[in-house]
Amino acid sequence: MSNAASSTKEIHVDVAVIGGGVMGIALARQLLLVASSSSPDAASTASSQPSSRPTTVALVEALPFMLCGASAGNSAMIHCGFDCTTGTVEHAMVVRGHRLFSEYAADCARRGLYLPWxxxxxxxxxxxxxxxxxxxxxxxxxxxxxxxxxxxxxxxxxxxxxxxxxxxxxxxxxxxxxxxxxxDPWRYPALLLAEAATAPGLSIIRSCRVTSVRREEEEGGGGPYHQWYRLFDHKGQCRVKARMVVNCAGLKGDAVEALLHSTNHSSPPPRLAFDVxxxxxxxxxxxxxxxxxxxxxxxxxxxxxxxxxxxxxxxxxxxxxxxxxxxxxxxxxxxxxxxxxxxxxxxxxxxxxxxxxxxxxxxxxxxxLRQRQDYLIDLDSRDIGWFTVAGVRSTGLTASLAVAELVAPRVLQQLLMTTSSNSSSSCRASPPQTVAPYCINSAPLPSAEAVNASLQMLLGPGGPLSYDRRHPISSEGCPTPKL
CATH class of the missing domain: 3.30.9.10 (D-Amino Acid Oxidase, subunit A, domain 2)
Structure with missing residues (x-):
């Protein structure tokens, strides 16, 4: 894991996830677990990528530490969805998220990981x-x-x-x-981040408020299609160059989405307008x-x-x-x-x-969201390698694993199409409309020893989770949670 707290060096990755809250963390973890899963579908996807290298993911957070935005002030509940509006995206994600949390909690118990619930x-x-x-x-x-x-x-x-x-x-x-x-609403996503950090290919970039986005396309010579997004910070420096972007910016999700249009130097894509x-x-x-x-x-x-x-x-x-x-x-x-x-x-x-x-x-x-009382999950409807997760309200802690399960395979499929030597404009114009669900327990999860070592690193001096003022419902206010 690369921890770029203050470095301004530009890094190149497959996927940039903007937003270091529970939703962004769950998605980054899922991207890395799917890519390294031993399940047949994931394995074939990973082996089809050029050089069969691990997928690389940058988790980009505007604040100095992770889990400090909307994720820092929820009510710590895992909802079952009994009172959700039937048929909404939120309903589907909460019901599935409840089941995935139950499986994850049981798996933590089997591995000896401390998850208070x-x-x-x-x-x-x-x-x-x-x-x-x-x-x-x-x-x-x-x-x-x-x-x-x-x-x-x-x-x-x-x-x-x-x-x-x-x-x-x-x-x-x-x-x-x-x-x-x-x-425990802090310990839970902290464990997810620690698991993600055990996988190769994760970079955590903090204090990086994305203020400009530039989309670049390259295609020619009958070879593979190449697409890049360059993410610039408030100092005008390009911090990340990524093939795919997922907007999980929470309270700033609409502002990040607007950057795709206001600072794009090529023809802008159709606008996905929403107000947070x-x-x-x-x-x-x-x-x-x-x-x-x-x-x-x-x-x-x-x-x-x-x-x-x-x-x-x-x-x-x-x-x-x-x-x-x-x-x-x-x-x-x-x-x-x-x-x-x-x-x-x-x-x-x-x-x-x-x-x-x-x-x-x-x-x-x-x-x-002003426009709707439901989640907004856009699975790259514009076929530009840009995914959006917005309008996730008080049920986000519950739904995080389900949203990650839904979005991650689609991101990886689109990534494969834009990097494969068999890719073409026609196949990019018709991405698959459905993605088989990915069960969290189908991938070998890291051991308790590996996760605890990763968590110690994240909690260490200058680490992404090293701040003292965490969620007030977490670990009885202790600066260093029990391992």
Missing amino acids: VPSGAIMLAMSNEEMSIVRDDILPKAVANGVTNTKLLTSREEVLALEPHVHLNVVGGLHVPSEWIV FPRLGRFIQFGPEAAPLVQRALLPIPTKKSKGIIVFRTVYGQVFVGPTAEDPDEPRASQSAVVKSLRNAASSKVPALKDVQDVATYAGARPA
């Missing part, structure tokens, strides 16, 4: 007969339609209190969702006295805007409430007003929390 479950609380009707007539049928069949309708206050005895006595029922889980707006979510943490009061995530009835304000307990026993859903074009409430509002929301679900002091706050921004 708890299958805690959740309860969607109905605080009135009207809300109970929504749970029974809307939420439960949606869960069944989404393939989540292990939910249980709680039709009385007594059933709810049997599971969560400290819930407000005004509760009239709810929906028990056992498959909503909690994970950062939806702010603020949380508060209660003191340790809150730990016995909450066992599962306590969910409200969702709205069109968000999943609502949740009371949840982390893998380390801390109790949080949040997030808010504050759009940039709305008046920004003061911190004291937000804390008061969140405390009221928490005590409306668990009255005893009213007497527990809040000890910390944190905030995160979700990259919502």
